[in-house]
Amino acid sequence: MRIGVLTGGGDCPGLNAVIRAVVRKGVTDYGHEFVGFRDGWRGPLEGDTKPLGIPEVRGILPRGGTVLGSSRTNPFKIEGGVERIKANLADLGIDALIAIGGEDTLGVAAKLTELGVPVVGVPKTIDNDLGATDYTFGFDTAVNIAMEAIDRLHTTAESHHRTVVVEVMGRHAGWIALHSGLAGGANVILLPEQRFDLDKVVEYIETRFQTRYSPIVVVSEGAMPSDGDMVTQGGQLDAFGHVRLGGVGQWLADQIEKRTGKEARAVVLGHIQRGGTPTAFDRVLATRFGLHAIDAVHEGDFGKMVALRGTDIVRVPLEEATRELKTVPAARLAEAEVFFG
Amino acid sequence: MRIGVLTGGGDCPGLNAVIRAVVRKGVTDYGHEFVGFRDGWRGPLEGDTKPLGIPEVRGILPRGGTVLGSSRTNPFKIEGGVERIKANLADLGIDALIAIGGEDTLGVAAKLTELGVPVVGVPKTIDNDLGATDYTFGFDTAVNIAMEAIDRLHTTAESHHRTVVVEVMGRHAGWIALHSGLAGGANVILLPEQRFDLDKVVEYIETRFQTRYSPIVVVSEGAMPSDGDMVTQGGQLDAFGHVRLGGVGQWLADQIEKRTGKEARAVVLGHIQRGGTPTAFDRVLATRFGLHAIDAVHEGDFGKMVALRGTDIVRVPLEEATRELKTVPAARLAEAEVFFG
Amino acid sequence: MRIGVLTGGGDCPGLNAVIRAVVRKGVTDYGHEFVGFRDGWRGPLEGDTKPLGIPEVRGILPRGGTVLGSSRTNPFKIEGGVERIKANLADLGIDALIAIGGEDTLGVAAKLTELGVPVVGVPKTIDNDLGATDYTFGFDTAVNIAMEAIDRLHTTAESHHRTVVVEVMGRHAGWIALHSGLAGGANVILLPEQRFDLDKVVEYIETRFQTRYSPIVVVSEGAMPSDGDMVTQGGQLDAFGHVRLGGVGQWLADQIEKRTGKEARAVVLGHIQRGGTPTAFDRVLATRFGLHAIDAVHEGDFGKMVALRGTDIVRVPLEEATRELKTVPAARLAEAEVFFG
Amino acid sequence: MRIGVLTGGGDCPGLNAVIRAVVRKGVTDYGHEFVGFRDGWRGPLEGDTKPLGIPEVRGILPRGGTVLGSSRTNPFKIEGGVERIKANLADLGIDALIAIGGEDTLGVAAKLTELGVPVVGVPKTIDNDLGATDYTFGFDTAVNIAMEAIDRLHTTAESHHRTVVVEVMGRHAGWIALHSGLAGGANVILLPEQRFDLDKVVEYIETRFQTRYSPIVVVSEGAMPSDGDMVTQGGQLDAFGHVRLGGVGQWLADQIEKRTGKEARAVVLGHIQRGGTPTAFDRVLATRFGLHAIDAVHEGDFGKMVALRGTDIVRVPLEEATRELKTVPAARLAEAEVFFG
Structure with a gap:
């Protein structure tokens, strides 16, 4: 398979760890090829790519930010955006996409999957406000x-x-x-x-x-x-x-x-x-997310995103990324009040 | 109530955060009094105490180690050990104990509870090898x-x-x-x-x-x-x-x-x-363990220890602390192998 | 001797290291006694003191801020300020002062020395803008x-x-x-x-x-x-x-x-x-400043402040602290310009 | 000019900062070209080079180690070593060398300069035991x-x-x-x-x-x-x-x-x-050493090494690097003894 990878939304420590894990496992275990799309959905929209193989992911694990760049481009807000993405993916021979991002990026991913573009998502939000996963990296x-x-x-x-x-x-x-x-x-x-x-x-x-x-x-x-x-x-x-x-x-x-x-x-x-450089928790979580995302792609299990539940990585429908904003429950704030004053 | 607190086994970043949370909530919300026992089970065994109130826990949150000291003393390996502990607790007017420690410390806690000493446990193992909880602080x-x-x-x-x-x-x-x-x-x-x-x-x-x-x-x-x-x-x-x-x-x-x-x-x-100073993850986990442990004591729910499941703190029987060594599953090691070589 | 210590101006990592070194050497090597004045010149002005001996300086080396507190109080701007300081020092039996601070604090120290109050200064400026010393801690x-x-x-x-x-x-x-x-x-x-x-x-x-x-x-x-x-x-x-x-x-x-x-x-x-905690450079420099300041007091060499020249600690007149603002020379900025753009 | 750069001896945080400063200033201000020699003196000995221009030094400032590699190879201990170096430098059209290293590396540099190979040295010793400079980076x-x-x-x-x-x-x-x-x-x-x-x-x-x-x-x-x-x-x-x-x-x-x-x-x-990554002190010192070393080369002032004196960077003869081991003076150890016990 030939797989495109992109990162969207605000940058977040751990993005590079996901990219590295996806590529390492995809190449080594499954023999897939990868294409990096620049700056989130702008990449497939404009066909702006960069090489993405084992050499490109060397040494990026401890680095913050994303080697692929990011943006808040939304193809659904651009006239003919989806068609251009489909055309570019066809031209580049891309079989599937891995989209790493937050609510917006994964919302696009969910809709694209329905429109026939096979995507697997990796959730990213530094605010930890995604209901579908216990924690997100960053x-x-x-x-x-x-x-x-x-x-x-x-x-x-x-x-x-x-x-x-x-x-x-x-x-x-x-x-x-x-x-x-x-x-x-x-x-x-x-x-x-x-x-x-x-x-x-x-x-x-x-x-x-x-x-x-x-x-x-x-x-x-x-x-x-x-x-x-x-x-x-x-x-x-x-x-x-x-x-x-x-x-x-x-x-x-x-x-x-x-x-x-x-x-x-x-x-x-x-x-x-x-x-800056991610903590160990974020590097391990991001790495595991990447390993499980490429598994999902390899198995053709599209329209899903990976998520943490307890100590396990599971797959949930991409829609869950946008379904619910996970806010702090009143009980957790009440718990902290004993330290006030 | 008058509650004794002790820390046993190898030191671990986060012990002081547990002690602080226990005392802050116990004093502020419930009006309990606290007695610190020095050096794990040696404290109650020899009646060696130190004051433990709000002033004593100020500023200890970011500090590694334990202000109570620690040891590997096991009262069950000392002739008349249990009787001496009971006598000392009675003399000091102690109603209950909070024992913070690993397999050994909590094993003693489990046996003492059966013998009529009311204990609540807080699990501690830097090695993360306790089956009853997703993670331990440190x-x-x-x-x-x-x-x-x-x-x-x-x-x-x-x-x-x-x-x-x-x-x-x-x-x-x-x-x-x-x-x-x-x-x-x-x-x-x-x-x-x-x-x-x-x-x-x-x-x-x-x-x-x-x-x-x-x-x-x-x-x-x-x-x-x-x-x-x-x-x-x-x-x-x-x-x-x-x-x-x-x-x-x-x-x-x-x-x-x-x-x-x-x-x-x-x-x-x-x-x-x-x-050294604990990470944020360990400070938050240790603090939450402390808050939930004093709740258990307050409710008279002895013979239990607190544990992390997903993002929740729950109570499990003290025996679970010693039941199973949580080793790395073969699948987790296999997952890592893609990065070897 | 009975020696007062105070810290004035903005706080700076390393203040506690100076205090500790002064007290450790003063007590151990010379048998002096110390009195801590609270909040810079406000302390001697109002006779507000706190105990300052070996026990009080334990564990403070790695801690930022100052255990003595600080303020920008200037006794020369307060009617009768100098007289009140003299009276309080007499009442407390203080033989000499060590003043740790920047331009303002040391300016007061210089004037007080001329008026018969024996002071030794330790320079402190996080901005490194004091002409008399190569570097200051913080x-x-x-x-x-x-x-x-x-x-x-x-x-x-x-x-x-x-x-x-x-x-x-x-x-x-x-x-x-x-x-x-x-x-x-x-x-x-x-x-x-x-x-x-x-x-x-x-x-x-x-x-x-x-x-x-x-x-x-x-x-x-x-x-x-x-x-x-x-x-x-x-x-x-x-x-x-x-x-x-x-x-x-x-x-x-x-x-x-x-x-x-x-x-x-x-x-x-x-x-x-x-x-926060000082770097090694600042801890070593602050410690050496403290050791040399107490030597100056012990030798009765007042009206001086300690300063770094190369790798040596020297003594210079207190007036030098206020004489010249050390700004960045044009040559140093020009040196950096090769990295611009 | 065409200038070779090499790093010898044990690695040390700051080596990359020196290399970057040399190249940035050499290219931007003077229009020189650079050749990287791999693994210390092994590089010129075997003619083993790597490209070294602005693109190669991007992003290396915060990185520990040396992008050029290092070794303890000594051409004077190898039969015909010096001749091979001269021949390789001639073949590669190298006009001068910058050698970054400790006593051994700079000792070779000193001897080579006498034999007609123009070298400027940058001192490096993590142990800070070089008499000719107040401090070394690392x-x-x-x-x-x-x-x-x-x-x-x-x-x-x-x-x-x-x-x-x-x-x-x-x-x-x-x-x-x-x-x-x-x-x-x-x-x-x-x-x-x-x-x-x-x-x-x-x-x-x-x-x-x-x-x-x-x-x-x-x-x-x-x-x-x-x-x-x-x-x-x-x-x-x-x-x-x-x-x-x-x-x-x-x-x-x-x-x-x-x-x-x-x-x-x-x-x-x-x-x-x-x-690992160098501290600010080491990055600034290493950068300044690099800037001054390329100045020396540009001016044809060979057989020198750069050194720190107070806050100034100066040039001293390369022989000084090997002349004297700077040990801790008895007075400095005595100064510390007040904290013992």
């Missing part, structure tokens, strides 16, 4: 990076008796905030799943100051204050003009400084969380 | 440390065209070798679960040299060559006198150097693997 | 943290063919930007010492895109565009209201995105750079 | 790796009340042991420069046990006990057969366990210390 790396930053910020908070607000990734799901906050010993954790009450946040911080320790607040970029505080925030956001930087984290630090009368500082981790 | 940290060492050794292997043999922990189960080998891109992985064929190992190495890359062999300390090679190894081990250092790793490096005619070096990671 | 840690962030950002830049702008510390001196930019393989480095030409920056970036690699720009928080671009920037800064977050880095990313037509992202490292 | 990385290992071992030592002996690199000079021991808070540091008294070592350890903390001993691989203990050691070494693994570190742990009656463990860091 998440563990992001959490460790955020935790290390929090570890560092504790000492600076203590030395200056100030509050530090750490804004982490997570627009719709607070997994990174929850896990890095728990791991970093945060005193308050605020998630998109539950609007936060600013009075209560300030109360936790005041409690904390009584023991001379200085508080760390971990907040998802998508967290929002409860209704009463929204007006203020909305205004502030307009003034910034740049929601992606200095959003809720900076707003919160300003509010806390105003209300406690003690210095507060915001740190926005941003893209650091998704770059 | 394992992820150990694997990451080994992986980082392997990452470093790749460059030195390549620069000198030599083989590097990395000996990692794992006397009876090869989980650390398997995961760190997969994550580190090892060219051969040797586990205790399956005797290795030295000829085949050398063959993989020779293959590797053909592409000018230099091979990394990851070997569990408990891995053994197949029968034909055993005599040599046995003899070598005697000469060393110190099995714990320079065991199979050094032997293997010597054999490889002899047979390939190219330099080979051994690196024995040893105790570095179990020290 | 700088190496900050540079390594920034470099690791840049390493991570390379992969995300490459995967998405976007420019990443990394804003690092340095209001008046660009040492952190220069060293982290050189170490991280940045394609453009912008310092406060030299106004940058936006056209030239964009030109470097365009050149870089021609090789399909994606550019990293490292910019000091104090860097400024040349006159033509200043109006725009000034306006933007006002709109932000918060100069400390999203200043020049975000402005630059916006300009680059606008001019190149390709995505650009800003990452502001902020306080992560000054927290 | 050393800072090695010290940080050793320090991080010591940080980890502290917690395991404390949990089990045992002594941990850490054996680090350094056959003739104890710089790595001194700096990593100081940075890691070791309780005893033993160097090759001064025979150690086992009784005194045990005394320090006993003192340490009195405060319930567990001791860490850092020992250079080349450290030796004083005369009285030598017989024992000699014998032990013979029994091992493998001096490079489990040498003085294991011997010391055994002696300490025997004499204190408490467990002691040895950890031999070995090759981990010289692999």
